[in-house]
Amino acid sequence: MMNYSWIRKYWIYITVVAALLIAGGVFVWMQPKTVQVMNPVERQMPVRISHEANITALHKASVESTVSGPVSTFTVKVGDMVKAGQVLAMIDTTSLQQQLQSLLGQLQEARSRAPQQSASTTVVGGSVSSADVERARYMRDAGIITNREFETIAARAQSQVVTVPSYSGGSGADTSGIEAAIAKIQAQMAAAQVLSPMEGRVAAIYNEDRKIAIEGKPLILIQQDSPVVATLSVPQSFGSILKQPSITGGVEVYLDVNGTQVPGQITFVGTESGPSITVKATFNVQSGQVTIGEFYTLVIETKAEAPALTLPKEVIRDGENGKFVYVLTDENTIDIKTIEIGLEVDGAVTILDGLNPTDRVVTSKGNFELGESVHLRCYVTCGGFN
Numbered sequence: 001m002m003n004y005s006w007i008r009k010y011w012i013y014i015t016v017v018a019a020l021l022i023a024g025g026v027f028v029w030m031q032p033k034t035v036q037v038m039n040p041v042e043r044q045m046p047v048r049i050s051h052e053a054n055i056t057a058l059h060k061a062s063v064e065s066t067v068s069g070p071v072s073t074f075t076v077k078v079g080d081m082v083k084a085g086q087v088l089a090m091i092d093t094t095s096l097q098q099q100l101q102s103l104l105g106q107l108q109e110a111r112s113r114a115p116q117q118s119a120s121t122t123v124v125g126g127s128v129s130s131a132d133v134e135r136a137r138y139m140r141d142a143g144i145i146t147n148r149e150f151e152t153i154a155a156r157a158q159s160q161v162v163t164v165p166s167y168s169g170g171s172g173a174d175t176s177g178i179e180a181a182i183a184k185i186q187a188q189m190a191a192a193q194v195l196s197p198m199e200g201r202v203a204a205i206y207n208e209d210r211k212i213a214i215e216g217k218p219l220i221l222i223q224q225d226s227p228v229v230a231t232l233s234v235p236q237s238f239g240s241i242l243k244q245p246s247i248t249g250g251v252e253v254y255l256d257v258n259g260t261q262v263p264g265q266i267t268f269v270g271t272e273s274g275p276s277i278t279v280k281a282t283f284n285v286q287s288g289q290v291t292i293g294e295f296y297t298l299v300i301e302t303k304a305e306a307p308a309l310t311l312p313k314e315v316i317r318d319g320e321n322g323k324f325v326y327v328l329t330d331e332n333t334i335d336i337k338t339i340e341i342g343l344e345v346d347g348a349v350t351i352l353d354g355l356n357p358t359d360r361v362v363t364s365k366g367n368f369e370l371g372e373s374v375h376l377r378c379y380v381t382c383g384g385f386n
Helices: 005-030 094-112 130-141 147-155 176-190 236-243
Strands: 033-038 041-057 060-064 069-074 087-091 116-124 160-167 193-195 200-205 218-223 228-235 252-257 260-269 276-283 295-312 317-319 322-328 334-338 340-345 348-353 360-362 374-379
Touching: 033 322, 041 236, 041 340, 041 348, 060 200, 087 218, 094 176, 130 147, 228 236, 228 295, 228 340, 228 348, 236 260, 236 276, 236 295, 252 276, 276 295, 322 340
Parallel strands: 033 374
Antiparallel strands: 033 360, 041 228, 041 295, 060 218, 069 087, 087 193, 116 160, 200 218, 228 276, 252 260, 252 295, 260 276, 295 348, 317 322, 322 334, 322 360, 340 348
């Protein structure tokens, strides 16, 4: 008869060894990673910048409605050019007209109870001018608005004649409150036309799908195609140079638009505290040359140098939202900081924005999770990058 005991012992041995290996691997896997860090290094760097900058309009106006209510029609669409004073939208005044009729009825009733000498007529003007009616007629013929919308606008242009008895004081009712309410309603009806405060292009229409105007809230954005402004953050020391370009031999500023250089000038240098400040450059562009809201390469060139924070290019990572670095928090957990970078000189990259001198930047290779706990081995001074 065969003895199988050695086979049983063999499998027990294999099982124990496998369990130990798995336990050891889990233990190692659960241990925090060990990292090396460094602080950004300040060094003299050329004051030269070539970086993507967002383009905005220098002259723009957010048009607000002074009354709330449904919008009966928008007379413009996004992309249209408009002139100052042009009607952009019409607020539906149906409920206001109903309130006005009710108040006029109350006024007549109140005055009818007072001693009366004669009757007078009051003309209540329409809330829409004849010029606006002609514009609406043109838009109807062009298919921009429907015939029903045109008839609504035309109806608001009609004046109403109201007969109101005059009275000679005495014990008649005090109608000042009603008269004040009527004046308020008439003012709101007059404000039902939303006008453009400036010449420009319609950049946005808010709540266009809902067709609702809210008092004091933006309804339409008007902006001019030129001039445009490019905005960028730069180190404080760079800002000092850009504030006094004559001392450093001048500053050349241009936008790179599909290979074409559009010249401009620095028009604003911020005064913020911290490692970085805001710089704005203004450009006169041709119609359609740039798209407001898009990013273009802003180039600023000088012959000067200034101290700036730098990092070795090896520690800077590429992410979906641009360049970033891993930094170590006070609790030795991983944080992520998005940075803006500038010129690279001898492997050192200028940090335009996003870091402080005391930040502990992780130099160790590999990927980390936000909030991940790690062990700090040493600063970069104790060895090279690992």
